[in-house]
């Protein structure tokens with residue numbers, strides 16, 4: 001299909017995209033931002049809405065044992081390897097409307113536009129609405145995609161508990177009509193060997209495209225992560241005036257020392273161009289026991305470490321443990337780091353990236369290459385060996401907040417690129 005015909009067909013479906021964004025926003029606005037908890041009512045509404053609308057558009061719809069949604073435009077050869085276009089439909093608490101949902105709406109809009117022209121793909125093209133990508137809820141990332149691929153971490157179903165309800169993942173899944181027992185006992189829904197490609201459109205969560213006034217980015221790679229979701233340092237509560245320094249078991253200063261050790265590692269990484277970032281997003285003394293004049297007997301904290309280099313993340317697990325042991329001995333405290341969770345970096349497919357760059361030229365879309373610092377389901381597909389690529393759409397004010405601001409014009413350019421990829425012969 002000619003690029004101009006693709007652009008026109010996509011442009012004619014702008015209302016569909018706007019309507020879907022508006023419907024999700026209206027139902028899942030929480031008074032401050034958007035809340036679509038993983039396996040919660042907002043996410044459930046988003047899945048049901050997308051599947052219903054896709055069915056009205058003539059797409060085949062289904063779900064899997066993890067509750068992911070599939071919306072398929074059938075190809076001429078049903079047995080041929082399908083192409084997946086996916087993203088997640090959950091959000092963080094008080095988040096924005098575009099993070100995640102944009103990728104699913106983009107897929108449905110692209111398929112609707114292409115179907116309008118009478119186009120039929122050679123193999124199936126399936127839009128996947130993915131469950132539970134945001135690790136804020138269960139402390140585990142990419143739950144829906146990893147469950148579909150059969151690589152959900154051991155024990156996650158029964159051990160991961162949602163931050164707000166403290167109920168297990170299996171429990172929440174069952175409540176949403178998913179089937180955790182089938183996940184335990186049946187072969188995975190998706191066979192990575194039988195997927196032609198996985199493409200994900202997502203808003204950029206950093207300021208690069210906005211600063212450079214470019215609507216679309218072709219993602220070069222996705223950082224993996226190593227996380228310590230629920231660590232604790234245990235010292236001893238005692239009066240700050242009465243206890244000499246040598247007798248203190250100060251959990252606050254011990255955690256501070258651990259954090260500063262990681263910051264020095266970050267300095268070293270920068271000096272030798274090693275990709276790395278870490279964040280201590282949670283650090284808290286016990287509000288029930290802390291006081292200005294009491295030495296902290298307990299500090300709870302989290303660590304999120306990211307890198308494009310999986311070997312370096314492996315190394316960091318041992319280093320964090322060694323640093324914690326050393327500080328514990330020196331400061332007479334105890335660290336209980338708890339469970340480490342990890343997600344492998346996503347290496348994106350060079351051939352698809354090259355095709356997408358070609359597409360931006362054919363459609364006259366200003367675009368640049370850009371790495372992804374944030375995690376995405378695409379990383380799970382890439383780690384499983386599926387040829388994977390991502391398209392970023394310009395977005396102001398970051399994400400995971402109510403102020404994320406993607407222009408629908410930019411979004412539609414991203415949809416054009418997706419549609420071009422599907423409908424242009426290689």
Ligand SMILES: [Zn+2]
Nearest residue numbers: 088099100202
């Ligand atoms: Zn996202």
